[in-house]
Amino acid sequence: MSPQPQAAVGAPLSRVDGRLKVTGQAQYAAEFDVEGAVHAVVVDSSIGRGRITGIDTGAAEAQPGVLTVIHHRNAPKLPYRDNSGSNNPPGRRLRVFQDDRVLFHGQPVAVVVATTLEAAQHGASLVKVRYDAEQPSTDLHEAKPDKPTNYARGDAEAGLRSAAVRLDLTYQLARNHHNPMEPHATIARWDGNKLTVWDKTQWVMGTHDELAAVFDLPAGSVRVINPFVGGGFGSGLRCWPHTVVAALAARVTGRPVKLVLSRRQMYLGTGFRPSYEYRVRLGSDRRGRLSAAIHDIDAETSSYETFTEAVMGAGQMTYSMPNVSQAYRTVPLDVNTPIWMRGPGFASASFAIESAMDELADRLGIDPIELRRRNEPSEDESNNLPFSTRRLRECYTVGAREFGWQRRSSRPRSRREGDLLIGMGMATGVYDCGRFPAEARARLDADGTAVVEAATSDMGPGTYTSQTQVAADALGLTMRTVTFRLGDSLYPPTSPHGGSATMASVGSAVVDACNQVRQQAIKLAVEDRESPLHGVDAADVVVRGGRLHVQGNPARGESYRSLLARNDRTHLEARGQYAGAPSPARRSYFAYNATFAEIAVDATLGLVRVRRMLGVYDAGRIISPKLAESQAFGGIVGGIGTALLEHTVTDHRDGRIVNANLADYLVAVNADVPEVRAIYLDGEDNDGNLLGVKGLGEVVQVGVAAAIGNAVFNATGRRVRELPITAEALV
């Protein structure tokens, strides 16, 4: 294959959809003007567990504009076919309006459909539901855990016993909610037995499969459309009950139905990052060489599904040590089911592990970076595979230099500015980047423009832009002449838009499709007697700016347009594929970071404020540097929230979430984020993908909370082992 010049990839381009977004023309799920659509508003249970004993819908139905109220007593029975292979965790998924059981506070118990939004909202407030309430169990620390999932190498207990230095530390992590700015929303329309939904999702195929399963529809009779996703961070990785409710309501009323969750409902039915209790015991020698670690990890899940995430990975491969044991226990509670949230598993584990490393460094009097260097493994000790690339040492070196780490005093509480104590901290982040099967289609038209399609998503990282870059270079076209389309289940299928997998997976499929199209064109040219390229070895032909020419001899060639016109071809087309991660794995494929924080603590008032943050990333090749920088900033800002602000609070008396709104569940605002910097190390990682990428959307949030917590310790001498770190802990 001819080496294509890379013009677009690696260039700091602005977003191709930027204009649509800054002018308000980008259409999100709830914004499609579907003729005749009526409005649906969900009624949520006001108990945390029990049974519905009565529903009085009279007042609601008497309201002008209310069409119907649907609930378990009148809803049609739905097939709810099994949907294995989806992102539904093991268990029995919530079946909307199919029985009288209430499994958690805020579960959908009815839906009001009305001709106006106002009538539907008012109607929902008038539905009277009576319950036989039971005491819900919502406290991670009180409930009985499931059997653990275990991992072991060596003899961790013995290793710990014989260690010169031992630490036994327990960290508490609050539940976090994704809170994308766009609420989850669905518009559903039936045309006979065909269902079309405009649904906020990170995976149109996932919604497609789930709706087909729930309503027992043949594949091909469901279409899911979602060209713009107003943030996700994981909340859109599975098809949630409200999407089924919208489709059900449309079925029952015979009208297209629009259902938009309220911000409050975003806390009740679209998943969350589970709270954790993470106990870690570390053993090391006096020089800081780790000998053993024991991890006891408890995490929330729901009573009806067992949600797990990759919270064990970091403890197995981040640092070198002979003895590791881990026990990961899910704790079923009367809550709705969690779902992956940015840096899933790794972000949570990293707070415990990276804080513990900082505690060990302090105990031993070793610089935290030096401690990490002393425990840098030469292979992945969890599976003895070589690392594809692992440049953490370089992350440390660059980060320390750029951040001014040498200005950090190793003695806590030694830098003061007036009422403020200043501290620096750092942490390591690792993330097991996903690579999943994907397909894409590329079509080169006779006018020299191309359209590339895949059923992936763009929740904000810039899939539209970066895939256009990849496609443009592979086709030898300018950015302007390539259009990338996504967010439609009619396009070639892909795996979920998450797990930092999109570029490696979809990008590889796009490259494959575009390479095929380019090769078709080259073949056409070299075999065409009338082409200036006739007889040239195909391997010597490159395409640039839509013009095929002999490598090193730009004068000899012709454009796609003339080639296709002369050959009476309306277009050339190919379907590309990516099979997923190599199996069996040959290398250990992770993205890495070193994250640095400088914070100021008003120790009298207990307030922590971030001053500046730096992330240095080993994330493989960077396709779209301008957008990658934005992603890094986003991960850091998300980490600031986890560290200092975010905490979903449940009232264990009745299982009610008491801060289900953006005034009480605090996310970072502009004033919380003064200075952020991101550095991506140059380089590529060619393990099992055509682009040399590793993925970066997840790793950028891993370690951030620990870096901030470690900085708080450096500033104050106080170690806070519970997130978020708030005034209570520091006053």
Place this chain on the structure above:
Amino acid sequence: MHPFTYTRVSDTREALNAGRGGGRYIAGGTTLVDLMRETVEQPETLVDISGLPLREITVAEHGALRIGALVRMAEAAAHPKVRVLYPVISEALELSASAQLRNMATIGGNIMQRTRCTYFRDVTADCNKREPGSGCAALHGFNRSHAILGTSDHCVSTHPSDVAVAFAALEARVHLLGPDGERQVPFADFLLRPGSTPDREQALRRGELITAVEIPALPRPLKSGYLKVRDRQSYEFALTSAAVALHVRGGVIREARIAAGGVGTVPWKLPEVEQQLIGERPSESLWASAAAKAADGARALQHNRFKVELLKRTVERQLRIVGGTK
């Protein structure tokens, strides 16, 4: 949101007529519309008073400041006289809410704000303020943001306003107009502690309208300022706050006006702290000993114990910021 009829009034007489008939006044609407959407508020008639001529800020000759009830928070904060004479008011306003909300909300509406208590705002929870006799879910629930002063077994919610704390400190007077004419109520008497009737929040008679808030003249020079302590750097209600105004002459504190926010069921005036300061010379130790009185009588709940100490430190810090240390 429950259906309601809407009337717009153009003079106060019209307003009072509508108010007497049970209409609910709406000014900026930032609290009321929010609570109507949650069905916490279900007025049958909204009387839009935003067209009334209550948008002036005037300074009397003797130095008293009068802020019309319909002056927007942003306007009041930016007003040159307010900024110069009463920085504590400007600061309290600009540390409130967001720029957008401050462009909408009015001074009268701000002091009429209702509590942010999560159980009050959730119509499926027990709340004596919303539904007298139903109980107080916050008392033994999640009460981190709740009050430690002025509470009762019936209600422990805080008054959320910042500028009301400044008004309480400065001993403002609320000008009211009702069917029976005009009257003035001292700020300390305007907002009511919950006692056994937490549903009664203001000393307002039926149909009465706030026309202005007046800050009485204080001896000059007067230094003042507002400190707000919160988890987030901006756009959040206070955990604790302190409004402080000091008149220092000849190196001696002659007048002190101090109140705290985020800790009381109403903006919490601190007369004991004021008394400690009068006649004394500013010093670090004075600030500390005076502020030590700030939480006297506090009754902490399960999740807000930290506020007792934090309140003292907030007041101490703000005394130092305003009073300096000599």
Place this chain on the structure above:
Amino acid sequence: MSTELPESAVPPPTGADESSSAPSRRTFIATSTAVGGVVVAGGVFAGTVLADPEEASAAEKPPSSRVSLTVNGTRRTVTVDNRTSLLDLLREHFELTGSKKGCNAGACGACTVLIDGQRHNACLTLAVRLEDAEVTTVEGLADGDQLHPLQQAFIDQDAFQCGYCTPGQIVSGVGCIKEGHTNSPEEIREWMSGNICRCGCYVKIVRAVEQTAGRK
């Protein structure tokens, strides 16, 4: 520059014709009768005032009002349900979906619009109150194909990711610049804190506002 639109340009909220055309409605009334005589354990979902079904009629219209306002230079006269917020009027009736609903409670800023030149949260603004008001949404900022400088600055600085808060950020930024709260990055940060960006683009938003304010 104003054009008087006929009232029918926006369908008045009504339930009469739609509900009678919904064939399944009566079936549901018949099948959704409440079962009495059981413990009311959870508390009633709704508030205290409940409409009596005997008194209400599905044909009755909710209280509505006629209002004339100017949106992005176009004069519009509509009859709105009194409960309709400006945000819902824009999004559900005027097909101006640029203004976003993020929280519907004044806690995120995604709905920020200019009313008579000042930035407001459209979600907390009842449309019925906007007689003679001038509303500018993100759709009204560009001059034809020429983007507003702040829109261009958002693109240049990559001051957004998912784009959902972006219209509110930009309109808010226009207000912030007009107010003159752009004298330092600190000041911009504080005065732009009423707009939450969950993708975390704050640093770049500040740069975009700074870039634009500096040109003025």
